[in-house]
Ligand SMILES: Cc1cc2nc3c(=O)[nH]c(=O)nc-3n(C[C@H](O)[C@H](O)[C@H](O)COP(=O)(O)OP(=O)(O)OC[C@H]3O[C@@H](n4cnc5c(N)ncnc54)[C@H](O)[C@@H]3O)c2cc1C
Ligand code: HEM
């Protein structure tokens with residue numbers, strides 16, 4: 001039976017955790033969600049634009065009810081959980097609904113802080129937290145009138161701006177004399193205030209609210225100094241408090257929030273917590289970016305991958321008031337030990353301040369021109385030494401290289417690793433790659449694919465600039481993985497997914513199902529589809545000969561004169577006099593014009609006429625040889641050195657290791673050719689470090705290397721890991737090979753594949769995750785049951801005879 | 812020899828076998844003393860015949876992947892139109908075309924190439 005996972009709190013952090021989990025382990029849990037609010041999951045951040053009338057509720061829904069249905073998730077909408085029985089593992093909602101759990105996630109968010117003053121409960125006093133609050137404000141706003149917003153922070157200013165747009169007169173009351181004092185320094189706050197005043201907001205600075213007055217509803221607000229101002233609506237936006245009530249009540253350890261460790265676990269190991277309700281290493285967070293990082297980590301552990309850790313976040317802030325660009329991050333106030341670099345251009349309404357200590361950025365505040373915010377933020381997080389470009393720091397990244405102007409050039413100048421969307425942690429490289437690989441053309445598509453610009457939206461300008469830049473002429477030179485070929489709209493990954501998800505089992509079925517644009521494809525797509533089908537449905541899929549390149553169709557390499565070469569397998573590069581004599585005799589019998597020793601330690605018989613192939617194969621087969629697959633996108637050879645049996649440097653029996661690996665892997669079809677080698681010591685005579693999978697024997701075991709190749713562009717391998725036993729070498733090899741078989745694009749060798757997906761990813765799947773490694777190796781084993789049939793013997797015995805004889809001889 | 816067959820031979824037409832002897836989207840070769848002729852079969856059973864020599868460097872077209880009414884040469888991937896023998900632009904060149912007709916599932920092939928393909932009998936190798 002599946003394990004049961006219950007989520008309490010149907011908000012941004014909780015549901016993001018589920019999304020991340022579904023990506024990693026779609027079938028591990030039966031999932032149930034309790035949400036006190038009567039909606040699916042919506043983008044709370046965008047309540048501000050909803051209030052301002054710039055967006056509707058529908059537009060800010062992230063996961064509507066259908067999403068829960070589609071993912072098999074039970075959603076208890078509008079049900080507040082009031083009790084948790086941690087011994088019996090049952091949660092209970094106010095209406096009596098009960099659910100059992102094996103694992104539980106708390107994501108109850110936070111509560112708006114309401115100042116304990118007289119009149120705080122009067123109708124007309126609202127917070128700014130959820131859809132209901134927005135509805136109340138909008139209702140009040142319809143009567144126009146005067147709104148008083150208490151709190152000049154991020155939330156308060158966004159509320160004030162929204163109400164102003166709705167036609168109310170709005171006064172913002174702030175206890176201190178600087179707006180957004182947690183995020184802004186005085187000059188920036190001053191610019192902000194001036195600009196908001198120009199829009200019509202009224203400010204009461206340094207004012208302490210004493211009471212809210214009114215009989216049945218709000219009528220006025222009174223301050224410490226006795227001043228009273230009339231009010232039809234009072235919005236309390238003075239801060240938030242982690243909502244840890246439920247957790248406290250059921251005895252989970254809480255301080256300001258629910259205390260969790262680096263794996264997002266509470267003190268009850270079955271209970272995880274994410275989001276604003278959480279306290280991690282003493283910090284609580286009130287912005288989505290860190291919460292989404294938490295969600296990722298939590299999902300990783302729920303999926304039992306178990307390697308991710310949350311180590312806290314550095315946050316940055318942007319204000320979402322249309323037309324106002326504001327950014328701040330880190331320690332922007334500075335102190336005696338820091339230096340400030342300031343750029344002020346009152347004419348353009350631009351202010352930038354970067355706080356630096358020992359040539360490293362500590363914090364930044366920007367107003368008016370925030371495009372370099374993410375750059376500063378990155379330099380700050382990476383603790384980069386800026387001495388090399390200090391002089392130009394304030395002018396921005398675009399000034400470092402050639403001078404350029406406009407957003408377009410600025411995004412061009414950004415590094416691929418520069419973060420564009422702070423909320424979702426999406427970098428420039430991710431976006432550019434998505435745009436080119438997935439052929440995205442609109443902002444919405446980019447949002448759907450990368451999540452960039454889908455939360456607070458303040459990076460929208462940058463994303464649009466990236467779109468323009470990436471789609472523009474300049475970028476088209478870099479190879480983008482557009483559709484597989486002109487016959488289809490789909491790219492490699494989409495095709496593989498469709499084959500798997502839709503259960504497509506023939507080339508024809510794929511073409512029909514995915515609306516191929518040509519009758520029967522082309523030499524690009526047909527071999528690719530044939531491979532994907534073969535890989536997906538081992539034993540079940542019937543190889544489509546006509547979708548194979550000639551070499552694979554006839555199991556020999558075509559030469560420039562139309563003859564073929566025949567290279568029998570020579571396990572691990574080792575042979576015997578008997579085998580050599582057999583080869584010699586066969587070569588003489590068939591008048592083989594050239595015998596050559598290949599780079600892969602095999603013997604090549606060249607110049608064979610097509611009609612002679614089955615005959616020569618029959619003879620080879622009788623002498624004990626099988627096909628060497630030197631003609632295929634397949635396992636080629638395992639090259640070895642003599643190893644410790646003979647060599648004075650040898651540390652292990654590299655030859656036997658190579659023979660074993662070749663026996664394990666031969667016959668397998670792969671996205672591109674796949675070569676292996678085993679060297680008996682780090683002197684590496686078998687050149688294992690330019691192979692797709694290379695083994696270098698050492699005293700303590702075996703070093704495994706992946707992703708190398710010779711060829712036009714030589715690439716040395718990356719070091720995967722060290723293992724101790726021969727069985728481990730075999731398991732890791734099978735797992736790596738299977739991961740490559742399942743995930744690389746057709747005709748993509750391991751080298752570019754490793755570069756594309758990253759070595760870290762491969763390590764995660766093959767090295768760190770033992771369960772996954774075993775599963776991969778098992779799938780490889782399964783597919784080998786059907787693959788290890790010698791194609792030569794079969795053809796010598798008459799298979800595909802039409803291939804090897806003319807239709808007719810005349811004259 | 813039957814009269815009909817005799818006329819065919821005089822016109823250099825021969826019966827080379829059944830359509831089903833050639834795999835769909837495939838080709839086979841008719842071996843003659845003047846060189847090989849590739850006989851192609853498309854997905855909807857149309858049959859075409861070309862000199863089995865690619866206009867590029869003489870690659871055996873019969874060994875290529877057939878798609879639509881084209882074949883991709885196995886050596887360097889030029890595409891050749893099956894119905895005209897012309898290389899698909901931007902490449903230029905042509906493989907001589909041999910008349911074929913299908914009657915009752917049998918393939919009749921003329922050993923006299925159509926005119927109009929200058930290099931038909933003198934392929935560059
Ligand atoms: C107006 C506004 C603007 C914002 N702007 C930004 C911004 O620009 N950038 C930014 O990064 N962040 C912004 N935030 C903050 C951001 O929205 C929050 O950090 C984020 O939504 C918190 O996610 P969460 O899942 O922890 O909590 P929530 O999204 O609040 O979700 C918690 C959910 O749990 C439910 N719940 C609580 N207790 C129970 C219970 N016992 N049983 C069942 N359900 C329960 C609640 O009803 C709620 O739906 C803004 C917030 C607001 C209100
Ligand atoms: C770094 C110092 C190196 C040392 C000390 C060394 C030593 C040796 C020795 C002693 C052998 C003989 C094994 C036997 O007796 O059969 C050998 C074989 C060989 N070496 Fe090296 N080698 C070195 C580097 C290399 C390099 C860099 C290459 C190629 C890139 C290379 C390629 C070979 C090859 C192809 C063989 C034959 C292996 C076989 O087929 O068994 N060697 N090496």
Ligand code: SF4
Nearest residue numbers: 641647650680681685
């Ligand atoms: S790799 Fe080491 S063990 Fe193998 S032949 Fe070279 S020196 Fe000897």
Ligand code: SF4
Nearest residue numbers: 559560598599711712
């Ligand atoms: S190196 Fe070039 S010429 Fe030599 S076998 Fe490889 S492809 Fe052919």
Ligand code: FES
Nearest residue numbers: 865868870884887
């Ligand atoms: S010989 Fe046909 S493409 Fe080169």
